[in-house]
Amino acid sequence: MVKITFITVSTPGIKSLIEAGKEINRQYPNILDLNLYYGKEEMNDEKSKKMAEDIKNSHLVFVDLMGSPSSIAKSVYIGLESCNGNIVPYGSSAREYMRLGSFTMKGMTDGKNKKKMNMAAIEKMKSTAETLGKIMPGKMRDMKNYFSILKYFKVADKSNILNMLYLMLRDYGNINEIPRLLEPREVEEVGICNPETMRFYKNYEEYEKDFPFDIKKPTVAILFYGHKYPVDTSSCVGEIKKRIEKFANVIPIAISGAFTKNEKKIKDVILKSTKTSVDIILNFMSFRLGAGPMGGEPQAGIDLLKKADVPYFHPYFMSRRRIKEWEESIQGCSTSEMMISVMLPELDGCIETYPVGAMTEPRYDMEFDIRTDELVIIEERVDKLISRIRSYINLRKKENKDKRIAIICYNYPPGESNIFGGAFLDTFSSVENILKNLKDKGYKVNPLTKEELMGIFTAGGIVNSGKYSDSWEKMIKYPDKKYREELKKSSDYEDIIKEWGPSPGSIMVNDNNEFLIPGIIEGNIFIGLQPTRGVHEEIEKVYHDKTLPPHHQYSGFYKWIKDEFKADAIIHVGTHGTLEFLKGKECGMSGNCYPDKLLSDIPHIYLYYCGNPSESTIAKRRSYANIISYQPPVFVQGELYGEFAGLISMIDNYHQSLSLAPQSSDDILSSIWELAEKLNMPKNLDNIEGELYRMKKSLIPKGLHIFGKGYTPEEAREYAKGLLRYNRNGILSIRELITRANGCSLDALLDNDQYETIREIDEEAEKIIDYYFENRKLKKSKYINENNKDEFIKSLEYGCTIIESSQKNYEMEGLMRVLEGKYNPAKLAGDIYRHPEILPSGYNLYQFDPRLIPTKIAYKRGEKICLNTLDAYKKEENSYPLSTAVVLWGLETSRTQGETFSQILAYLGVRVSESSNEWDPKYDIIPIEELERPRIDVTINICGFFRDMFPNLIVSLNEIFERLWKSDESDEENYFKRNSKRIYKKLLDKGYDEEEAKELAISRVFGPKEGSYGTGITKIIETKNWEKEEQLGKAYIDSLQHVYNGKVHGKRVEGLYEENLKTVEIISQIRSNHEYEITDLDHYYEYFGGLSKSVEMVKGQKAKMYITDTTGDRVLSESVEKSIERGIRTRVLNPKWIDGMLEHKYHGVQKIADRFENVLGLAATTNSVEEWIYEDMYDSYVDNEELRKRLIENNPFAYMDILEQMTEYYNRGYWKADKEKIDKIKELYLELEGNIEENL
Template structure:
C-alpha cells in the first residue's frame, strides 16, 4: 500500500493545532499510511531552513498552501511552487492576491475536489482536518476510504469554559443560572468580550478561559462571544452588527457595560460598512492585546510588541475609538509536533495582565452604573517646569477656564461639588494658596498645614511593598529609602491640591530631573516615591472612580517602561493602575496624544486649536512699512525727496534691528537702496502674513464674532482636498498669479491695482475675511458669484466648516460621556489649518495613521519638494550640495503629514517607496537611478524621538534598509556621499582589527534615538535645573540621551561612540515644521531635539553647523530658513506682537504662564544654538518685564510668571549670553526683588 506524502504550509500557523490533532488521529486509524510534513513562517524563516525542507516538497503527493496576505506572506513562495512541480498543489483562496495565485498554481482549481478542500480548511477544526486527510488518502491511493463531507462549525456564539457554546443570549443566560434583570438589580458589571472564531475552532482558548474566569472572580458577569469579522460566502457567517445586536443588546438596548475586544485591525478601515457598530453598542471598548510575540520576548525587551502588534493591536483599533490597554496573551510554541515537524503556537494567557484589564474594565463599567452623585473624580493639572507660574501647562488650552466649565457641567449632571468658581483664575489662585509642586515658597511645616491630605508611614510602606522588587530597588537607588525627600514632613508625605466635594483637583508631581539635576545624564531615572504615592492616594484614599489629565501633556505617559503592551514593572502602568484615564488633548498633536493612549490607557477627548489670525503689521514695524510705501510712491512723483526717505527708512529699520534680520550693513543697503527696500518690504510682508495664535482655546467654547471669522479664514487659507484656497481663488478672480505674488512680495504690482504685491496680498486677505464674515452673518458675499472657485469655497464654509465648528460644544459632552461609561466617538487628528478641516469636529477620541502606509504618495510629492528646497538653499549659500546632514524625526509630524519627513529623507538618499496598488501599503524601496538624481545621494543621520521609535518600528528598519541599499551601489563616491562615508569608515575600522562584516554594519549606523524604554533629549531639564555651564555640556546631555542605534537586527544598542563620529561629519542639521499652529518657540521640545542636535555637533566638531528649519505649512509652497532667520521671524510675528500678547492676557493666570515660558524657550535656544541677539533680550525686557501695565497685570494674575521672566533674563546676562546695560540689569534686579517680596507676602499669608 502506497504511503501518501502530504506537505502543509500555513503562513501564520492558524489552524495548525487542529491539523496536528487530525494527523495523530489518522496515524492511529491508518498506521504508516500517511506522512504529513507541516511548516509555518516561523519554521522557514531563512534560506537554510528552506533548503532543508525542499526534499519534502520534491517527493510529496500533495502540497497544501495556506497564505495570509498573499504572496508577500511567504518570502519563498515562488521556490515552494517550483519545488512542488511534481505534486498535486492546492492553494487555499483568500484575498484577491490569493485567489489569483490559487487559480494560477492549484492543480485542479475549480473542481469539485478543490471546492471540497476549500470548505474543509475554511470550516476548520480537528474533525474537518481529519476528513480532509482521509479524502487525500482516498484520492492518492485509489482505495475506497470513507470520509464525512465538510462540517460547518458555529460561526458565532457565546462561549463559557464551563458551559460551552450558546447560540443565543437567552440560552446563555439560562446556562449561567441568572437573568439580566437579576444582574441589573444587583448592579453587577456586565463585561462583554469578543474574539475570533478561529480560537474556538482550534481549541486555542486558554487566554479566553482565563479572561472569563477572572471576570467572574472580580465579581463581574462575562458575555464572551466569538465570530468571524469578515463576511465569507462559504461560511455564511453573521456580520459584527448582528453579533452586537443579538449578544450584547436586547430589543436594541445594550446590556453590557464595557466591551473587551480581542480582535485586531480596525472595523473602520477593513469593514467601513460596520464602522458605526461601536457607537451603536455605546460603551467603552478596551483592546485586549493578543501579542504576536513570545512571553520571553515580551518580558525581556523594552520594545514589548512587534511592529505588527503596533499596527494591528494599537494603531488600527484606535481608528474605532478603542482604548489601548495591556496584553492578555503571548504567542508561544507549545513544542514541535513530532509527527509533522511543525511548531505549534498557542495564545498563552498573561495572568497578571488579565487581572489588570479586567479590573480596568470593571471600573469603566462602574462609571455607567454608579449614580453621578456618588462618583469621585480626580482632575490633574500638569506642571512643567515644576514652578508656580506653570501650573496647568497645556498647549493651546486655557486649562483653568476649561476645568471650571467642566466642573460647572458636572454639577449640572448631579456630581457632588461644594464650591463653584467665578472664573478659571479663581480656581488657579485657590490651588496656588495650597501645596504646589514648587518647593521654593513653603517650608515643610507650611506644606503640612496647607496639604489636601497627608500620607502616613503605614500606608505608603504598604504601597511600596506592593511594587515589584525590581521597581522597589530602582526607586530606592534613585531616591533613597521611602518616603524620600520630596514633599515630606515628619515622615508624612504631603498631597497637593484641593478637595471640592467629590472632586479632587491636584497637580501632577514633578518628574524628578529638576529636583535631582545630578541625574540629568540618567534617562532611566525612576519617578520619585512621592510620584507613585500621589497616584496611589488618588485611587486608594480619595477613591477616585476616574481621573482627568488636563491638556498636552503630562509626564506619566513618558515614564520608563515598554513602548506598548506594558507590564506591571512599567512606571506608567504602576502610576495609572486601573483608573479610567480621560485626557482632553489638542487635536494637532496626534503623536503625544497617542502616547497617552498607548502607555496610560487614556480615552482622549480632543479639543480645538486656539483661534488663528494673521500677525499683521504693528507698532514700529507698521511705521517702517508705511515709510517704505511712501518711498515707492515718491519714486515716480517726487524723486528728489528719495535721499531723505532713504535715511529715514534706514534709521527706522536700524532702530528696530531689522537690518540684522536682513543681514545687511548700512553700506550694503545704500549701495542699492531699491533692492534693500524690496527685501525689507518683502520680509515685513512675510511677518505680517504669518498665522499666529490669538489667545487660547477653552473646552467646549465655539469661537465667536471676529475670532470665528479669523479662524475660518485660516482654515480655508490653503486648499482642503479639492476645495480651492480662498485667497488663491480671490487672487485668480482679480487676475493675479498667486504664486508670483508670494514669491515677489516686495515688487510693484504688475496690474497697478496696488502699489506692491505685498499690499495686494494684504488686500486679498482682508477680502477673504470680509467674505467669511458675510457667510457667518448669513449674508451673500458680494463677489462670490463672479468666480466659481470663490463660490465653491463659500459653500464649503457654509455647509462644512461652520457646522463642524459649531460642534465644538461636544468637547465637554464627550468628557461627560466618558465619565458616564459611554463610548467616545473616534475622529481624525492633525493640523486643521493645513487643509484638514475634514478632521473636525473636536470632542473625539482621535486616531492617527496606519504605520505601514507611510510615506503616502502625497507625502512623497511634498517630501521631494522639501528635498529640492533644502539642497537649493544649501547650494545658494555654499555653492555645493550638502554631503552629510542630521535630521530630526518626530512622530506627530509623521502622523500629521503621512510621512513627509521620511519621504524627504528617502529622496535625499536617492530611494523611493514602492506602494501596493491595492491597499496603499509600502511594500519596499527601490533605487532612484543615478541619471534621475538632481544631486548626489546625501548621507543622512537621524535622531528620532522615542515616540517615533515606538510607533514606527517598521520605518526605523526601512530607513536602515535604505542606508544599506544606497551603500551597496557601485557608484562613483562623488555621486554617492553615503557610500563614500560608510566605506571610508569601514576601512578604518578594519584596520583597527574589527571583522569586515561588523565594521560595515557599524559604519552604516544612521538611525539613533533614546535608550529603549525612555523618552526625551534631556535638554529642557538640564537648562531649567541650571545643570550646565556651556553649550558643550548640553551637547553631552544630547549624546547621552540620543546615542542609541536602531535598525534591522539592532534595537537600542548603546553606540554613543558611533553617534559622536556621525556628529563630527555633519555640517547641516534639519527639522521641518508642517504647520503655523506652532513654531520653534512654542515648546521646549523643539530646542531639545533640534537645538540639542546643533549643540551636540558643536560639542564634537568644535563648530556650529548650519541649521535649517523647513516650513511646509503650505505643502505646495515649501521653503527653508536658517534657525537664526526662523527665530527672528517668530519673534517679529508672534513673541513681540501685541496682538499675540493681548490674546494671552485675556486668559489671566494661564496666559501669563505661557508668556513666561516663551521667555524660557527663547533662552533655551540661545543656550544650545546661540541664536538670540542683544536686541531680542532688550525687547523681551521692555515688553514683558519692565512695561508698567504688564507688571501690574502680571502681579494681579500670576506674579510668579513675572518673577521667572526677570530671573531668566538676569540669568542670560550673568552667563554672558546677553550684553545687557548696567541700567537694564539694575531695573530688572529691582523689579525681581519687588515681585519676590510680593510673592513671599502672599505665601506667608
C-alpha cells in the same frame, strides 16, 4: 511519495498537521512526505535553504506568511520561483504564484496591484465553484478544491486537517487508497458560542438554559474569533469569560465571517439578546471592528458602537510573543501586533489596550523538526482586565452624587509660577467650568471660581516644592506607613531605594514623615497637583538614566487617591503630565510598568489638546487614557505693529514715487534703509517686503482655550478666513481664484517677490470673504465672472460650513458621558488647518494611520524640502552635502502624513512605488541618471514617540538602506554607500564580524533607548545645571545614540552615532503647524538644537542649519536664525500676541515665561540668537513700565522667572547688556521677591 510542504504562521494548524501527518504515516506508510515550517520565527541559513529546496521539489506547497519576517518570505519566494508543483496561498501572501491543477488566480487581482484581490470577483468565483465543482472535472473541480482547502485550514482541527491532506494526496498526488473525504467542518460566521466548548447556540434563549441570566447583574458582550487562525484563542477567552461571570452576565459572540456580511446579526446579538442592555463590549479580535485585512466598512462598526453606547475595551492576545519574552521586553508587544491589535482598533475609539495572553515556551517535535507553542492567558493581566471592567461598570451604575472624582492638574516645573499648566489651556477657568458642570449633573461639589482656585493654590501655598511658601498645614497629609509596606513587595524596590533612599524620602514630606498631598477636597471632588518628578529638587539627576523611577511621594500621591480618597475616576487636565512617561514598556504594559501600577484599576480620563497626536497616543497606550480632546484658541493674523507698520508704508511710498515723483525716491529709500537697520532687517528691499508680508500674515494664537467653550461667531469667522487662505481638500483658496482670474499664478508672484501685487490680492480676497460671510452672496468684483463664480461660491460656502461647525463644542458633553461610562468615539488628532474635520472637539483621539504614510501630497512636499535645502547648501558651498541629519518626530509625521519621512526618501533618491499598498509598502530606487545628482546620506534622529507610533516606517527605512548598500553605484554616485563603507571598515577594525558590521554600518535610525522618550536637555536648561554648551551636546548624544534596525531595537553601539555625525553638513527640521514657532516649543531646542550642538562637537565646526516651514501652500526653507527672528517678532514682541496672553490671569505670563526659557535653549544649542533679540525683549518686558505692571499683576511668580532668564542670558555671555540694565533687573527681582514673601 507525495511531497507536501506547509509554511504557516498558524499554531493550531501546525499542531493538527503534526497529528494528522503522524496518523497518515502510521496507516499509509510511504505515501506522504510532509514538511512543516513555522513562518513566525527567524530561521538560520541552513534551515532557510532547506525550506527553499523543499518548496522547489514539492508536489504541493501551502503558503501562509501573514506577518512573517521578511527573511522567511524571501526564502519562500526563492523556492516558489523554481517550483513546478501546485501552490496554494492562504491570505494575501504569494497569491501571484497560485495554481492548483488547472486553476489560477488570473483575472482575480485588482487593477495594477497584482497582490490586491478583487473581492467581488473572488466571491462570485467561489459561489460558482461550490455549485459546479462537484459535477465538473478540470478547472471547476480545482477551483472547488482550492476553496475547500481554505475552509479546512480555517478551522484547523485534526479532522479538517486530515481530510485536507487526503484531498491533496488524492487529487494532486494520484493516491487513491485513502478514506472517503469528509466535507470541511465550518463554524457559523456569527453566533452565540461558549468558548470553553466551542458549542454554538441558536439564540440567547438557548444559551440562557446553560448560563442563566441574572437581571441584577451587569452584562458584558465578548467578541472573539470563531475559527482557529492563526492561533486558537477560545480557551483563553473561555477562562476570561468564567471570571467575568462571577459578577456579570456574559454574551459570548464568536465571529468568523466578514462584519459587513453579518452586520445585522452582530448588531442584533449585541443589542437585542438580553433583557437589559450591555454595559461593556470586550473585543479580542484584531483589526477594526467593521473591517479586516480583506477590507470592509469601518463606519458600520463605529455605528454599532455608537448604538450600544458603552465602553469599548480592546485587550489582546500576543501570538508573536512568548510570555517570558514579553516580560523581559521593554518594547512590549511586537510591531505587527501593535498595528493590528492597538493602532487599528484605536480608530474605532477603543480603550484598555493591553495584552492578556501570549505564547508558551515552544515544544519540539523531532519527527517534523519543528517547534510548536500555544496561547495561554497572562494571569496578572487578566486580573487587571477584570478589575478595570468592574471599575467602568461602576461608573455606569453608581449615581453621580456618590461618585468620587480626582481632578489632577500640573505643576511643572514645580513652584508657584507653574501651577495648573497645560498646552493652550486656561486651566483655572477650565476647572471652574468642569466643577460647575459636575454640580449641574448631580455630583457633590462646591463649584469654586477660578479666582478662588488661584487663591487656594497660590496664596494658600498648595504647590509642589514651593520656592516662596513652606506653609504645609493646608495640605492633605498621608502617613507613609501603608505605602512603605507595599513598596517592600514591589519588584522595583531596590531601584527606588537606590535613587531616592528609604521612604518617605525628602520630596514633599513633613517632619512627621507624612507625604504632603498638594490639593483640596470639595465634597466628593479632589482637585490636586500631579507630583514633581524630582529632578528639580535633586538637579544632579538630570544627567541620570531617563527612565528614573518615581520618587516616594509621587507613588504615595496616587496610592492616596486610590486607597484613602477612593476615587471612582481620575481626570488629568491638559497636555501634558508625566505619569504616562514613567518607566515601563513602550506598548503592551505589564503590572510592573509604573503607569499601570500607579493607576491601578481607576478609570483614567485625560483632557488632551486635539493637535497633539503623538503624546495623546502614548497616554492612551501607556496609561489607558480615555481621551477627551480640546480645541486650540482661535488663530488671528499677526499684523504689523509699531515701526514695522511705518516701514511697509515707506515701501509703498517708494514704489509709488518711482512713477509719480522719481526725484524723491532716493530719499525715501535712504529712510527705508535707516529704519530697516534699526529694526534689524536686511538691506534688501525684496527681502524686507517678504519678511514684513510673512509677519503680517503669520497666524498666531489669540490667548488660551477654556475647556468646554467653542469659538464665538467672530472667532469662527477668523478660523474660516484662515482656512480659505490655502488650497485644502479640493477647495481652492480665494487668493488662488483671484490670481487665476488675473491670468497669473500665486506661486509665480511669490517666486518673483511681487509683494505689492500680492497685498492687493489679499485685500480683495478679504473683502470678498467678509461680504459673503455677511450677506451669503457674492460681492461685485472684477475677478468674479460667469466662468468662475461657481468656484468662488464653492469655496465660500465651505467657509460658511466651517463657521457653523467650529462653533460647536462637545468637550464638556464628552467628559460627562465618559464619567457615566458611555462610549467615546474617536477622531483624528492633528492640525485644524490641515484637517478641519478635527473640529468639533470633545472626543477620543487617534493618530494618522501609519500604513498610509507617506501620502502623495506629503511626498511632493518632502521632495520640495529636500530640493530647497540642497539648493541652499549648494548656493553657499557650490557642492552637494555628503550627509544630512534630520529630526523625525511622531507629532510631525502624524500631522503632515509624512513630510519629513518623504524628505528623507528624497535625499536618498527613493520614491513610493505605484504598486505599494497599506499592507505591502513598496519603494523604488530612482536611477542615478534620472536623479541627476548623488544620493545624499542621511542620519535620522527619531524621538520615542516616532518609535512607538511608526515602527513600520523604521522597518521600511532599514529595508531601503539594505537595497542602497547592495546597489551597483560608485562612491561619487551614492554617498550613503560611501559613508557605510567607511563605517563598515571601522567596525571591522573594532572586532565586529562581517555580518554585524554590515548591519550596523548601514543603520541610520537613531533615537532614545527602549522605553525612553526625551533627551533630558530641557530639564538641564530648566534646572540651569550646566556650565559648558558641550554638556548639552553630550547629553543629546548619550540619549540619541541608540540604533534601530532590522536586528536591534534601541541598542547602544559605542561610537556608531558619532561616526554618522562626522560627515553631516546639513541639519534640517520642519515647522509643520501654526501653533508653534521655533521659539514657542522647548522640543525644538531639545532636538534640532541638541543635534546641532552634537554635530558641532563631533566635527569641530557647525553644520548648515535649516528650518522648513510647511504651514502654507508653499514650502519655505530658511536658516535657523531667520526662523528664530520670525518667532520673536510675530509672537514674543508682538503686542497682539502679548495682549491675547494677558487676557488669562496667571496663565498669560506663565506661557510668556516659557518662551524666555526657550530662547536660552536655542542660544545655548544653536548659537543663533542675535544680540538685538535680547535687547528688544528687555525693552518690551522690563523697560516698558506699563507692560511690566500688567505682567506683574497677571503672575508675579512667572514674571520673576522672566527676570531670571534675562539674567541667565547675561551671565552665560549671550547678551552683552550694560550694567544699568542688569542692575535694574536685579532691583526689580528683589523688590518682587520681598512683596511676594510679605503677602504670603
